[in-house]
Amino acid sequence: MTTTAPAVSARGVGRRLGSTQALQDVSFDLPTGAVCGLLGRNGAGKTTLMAMVAGHDRPDAGAITVHGERPFENPAAAGLVSMVRDNQRYPDDLHLAHLLRVGPLFHAGWDADLAAEVVDAFRLPSKPQLRKLSRGQSSAVAILVGLASRAPVTVLDEPTLGLDATSRQVFADLLVRDLAAAPRTVLLSTHLVDELEGLLDHVLVLDGGRLVRDAALEDLHGSASVVLGPADAVERATADVAVLASRRVGGFLERVVEEPGGSARAAGDPALQVRPAGLQELVAALGAGDDGDRATAPRPGSLTEVPR
């Protein structure tokens, strides 16, 4: 359900935090109605980018716009985005009831019935102060705000962090159902790539503050592959393709390469195992950050599927 005008536009966005270049030259257009996974390692710049989309912060280079508005200190943009940081701090005496009461003041589309349902679904306790909730319960509160706000751009920062298995399913159920009821653009960061992949239709991958992938999910699928086998055979087969990550275990080498089908040479070699890289493998490989061989100690059982 994507249309042509982008919901979020970034052009040459940079942000320095102290001595760290947290983001550098990040440009993308996020289609309206997309559910976009913002992926990458810890410290890649995901939360920094999300904070700028939400107007909690501003770039010190380039520009970011949400439905044409610059979000920082801009009343016209304030209602367009909803975001709760993964490490959100709340005032000492703030309770769930307060949050439910102030929500509609910040978001015109706030759905109180949905909010109540989310509270029930996650069994959120109303008694304690918000700052005393567990990690998982804090995530549930962030999901509550994100969904109930019905903001045109909903930013979910690590929404499943600390959630138990049942709650993660509850989250997926609520999100899919609410997307059908109120289509909107979602930007969500996660490390549980495999588990949430089905919710996404677009992917942005950050590494070291730079945007290293910006693609529709279906275009990423099969764009990289994993080649595994005796080290010399793998080296031969992948000599002239882009290698994203390498892992050496004894005489074996596993490479994630940016080539469907491994490479023309890999395809014909019976000593090699070649398979498409899954999204999680691709993201992990992009985060590995070099094309050198990462030596790995053998793990019990890790060689069982290696060909002779």
Add this chain to the structure above:
Amino acid sequence: MLDDGSPLFQQIARQVSDGVLVGTFPEGTQVPSTTELAALHRINPATVGKGLALLVAEEVLHKRRGLGMFVSDGARARLVERRRGELATTYVRPLVAEARSLGLAADDVLALVAQQLRDDGPAPTTRRPPVPTPARTTPEGAR
């Protein structure tokens, strides 16, 4: 969740067309809505939409405005034809590759297939339309 390594929208299309093939969704009946399929599999509604669009393009489904998606007349026959075309690459090729790596002769492979067919008994014919031409399983075809 679905998972066979192919893109999710293709898996959705495959699953719905499986339903048409086995008779869960007879011709002329409505298939589950995008919202239902998205909720059922916990996947993005847009992804489901792409999967159903694929089946519309393949003339398996058609849209009735305001009502939903319905199984087209002749959809099952079209699917049977398409899947027969894919049988060789999807199933026979890996079978032959595995048999080769095990050093099996062509006759051994054919004997295994024949044995499996006997073990499974006669093919269920009740829900299947007449087959235009029988599948060829001659030794020449197996090479």
